[in-house]
Amino acid sequence: MSETELEIDVDREEDADEETTSDEIAVETRDLSVWYGEDRALQDIDMKVPENKVTAMIGPSGCGKSTFLRCINRMNDRIDTCRVEGEVRFRGKNVYDDDVDPVALRRRIGMVFQKPNPFPKSIRENVAYGLKIQNKTDNLDESVETALRRAALWDEVKDQLDSSGLDLSGGQQQRLCIARAIAPDPEVILMDEPASALDPVATSQIEDLIEELARDYTVMVVTHNMQQAARISDKTAVFLTGGELVEFDDTKKIFENPDDQRVEDYITGKFG
């Protein structure tokens, strides 16, 4: 047993206290600002991400949407020049508080990256990875199968679980990475342009999968593809250059009747 295990338990107790105040909100940011050296990447972002829904972040390149996503599970921590101000509240607890261990945090907020990054290990080992490092090794085979089924990959790989994850196609690799992320059963899944490196067929598989996942998980997706955001998300946040959150509302509202003229211009393709 490690110290990090202990940290998780501490977190859980605190959640219980906060449960009433943070009803149905999984992640909330308050005045979140990020700098890379002198450059400000995000400006005072306030956002409430609803539980068990798909929330999409869209915007032109360099608008800070990926930076925002990486703040949620503190993947920015290792970038020396990166400075974060404000709060990211996960179930009411600010994840940037001194007593939060980022490792414990990431065990409850999983992540999938733009480019599929399976480990050079077997398919089984890839999915079991999170379970093993988190000491959740009871019924390992069963958990691996469940995760692969949820990631809609089981039927394609069930006969080759011991072959390398790197031998799969790009779309399969990305679903393998999703299986790896959900196997230890996190509560929130962050996805950074999960389909942008894939062909149209694989993209549509990933999109279907994201909608599926929202039944069990809170999903936050960064995408540069507006149609994709419109298809799969319940809520949409529009970031514009300079790291400003211009509008955050129901996806339907954003795409049909946005309040902000700049959002309308962006969505109708006048820029970006």
Add this chain to the structure above:
Amino acid sequence: MSAGTDTNELFGDVDLGWERLKGRAFLGFCIAASGFGVFALLLLLGDVASQAVTAVFVRDISVVRFLTESASRFPDEAGFYAAVVGSAWLMLFTVLLSFFVGVGTAVYLEEFAPDNRWKRLVEANLANLAGVPSVVYGLLVLAAVVNLTNPLSGERVGPILFAGAVALALLIMPIIIVSAQEALRAVPDSMRRGSRATGATNWQTVRNVVLPAALPGILTGTILALARAIGETAPLIMVGALLTARRAPEGPFDTFGAMPTMIYYWADRPEVDFHYLAALGIVVLLLILIAMNATAVYLRNKYETEY
């Protein structure tokens, strides 16, 4: 454009002849330069091989006897066995002493050390250590190990095999560190991110993802470093290795002789008969070297990962 247009009219003002000539001259120089190394190696191999062939077929030196007997005053009774065993022991302790320290240093520098002055100091130091002449390591070990007094027996430690291994381990440590660093750098950062995002600590990431992925590269580098160590003569002479290995060492605290010192001794003798023994010794040493390098290449090709 009609077919009748005169080429001269079109391109007449462009003269490429001189540029082309310079290009060909330069290419010729580069080919000759790259051929020079191959030529020198072939010359060396040919010379050694012809001497070895003469030794076996003209001088009638028995290969079996050469490999089973040890050093002797009489060329017809002398063999290489004790030297081969001595070198094998040396390599065992050299790799034990250098591998873990070397890989540990590389892992610290690549995976944990913040990019600060301390890290740059260590790296500059390593680059300098790699350039230190091997004889200096021999002198260092002579002073720091061989000439010490053993607190248990009250005697001088003396020229033991372990001291030789320390000198060789120090010599190849920078090579192991640099090659391990390169192997670790070849593991894409996306692997580390994937592991950390799954909730792994730095240690778990290094232990379960980075090191397994880098291990073939690390082993390849280590084998090549050992191949360098096995042919080193100067530090062993400094440490006080026996030039004539009459019997195989019985352990790390025994006196020892090794292949390169034995070859050096034979080649230095005035009697021509010993020169043929030296040639045979070089053939054995070269075969072992080629086998080590082949293993390294095999490992690299077999476990190379395309991410």
